[in-house]
Amino acid sequence: MNEETYEALKRVIKFVRGKSNELKNNDTIAVESWVDEVSKEYGGDHRTYSVWVGGGEVNDNLLSKEKAEETADYWRGEGYKDVKIEEVVVDENTN
Numbered sequence: 001m002n003e004e005t006y007e008a009l010k011r012v013i014k015f016v017r018g019k020s021n022e023l024k025n026n027d028t029i030a031v032e033s034w035v036d037e038v039s040k041e042y043g044g045d046h047r048t049y050s051v052w053v054g055g056g057e058v059n060d061n062l063l064s065k066e067k068a069e070e071t072a073d074y075w076r077g078e079g080y081k082d083v084k085i086e087e088v089v090v091d092e093n094t095n
Helices: 003-022 025-041 065-077
Strands: 048-053 083-088
Touching: 048 065, 065 083
Parallel strands: none
Antiparallel strands: 048 083
């Protein structure tokens, strides 16, 4: 992929992430999953995260750092104190 295409892809990802707040919850999850996959494939941040509240995982899919922080902030805003973000290491060699 050339630099121009990569920069265009980054702009699309930024736009889609900006619009995800306007979508319904299931659509947001689908958009975030797509953005994470595209980011991984084209040299983005490979790290993924999960959010835990009161000992229970609150996300269905692994999240970007930004989305995990937004999710954690939401639950803290709802009054929960035991909110943790965990980095999840995914071994891409396993199926």
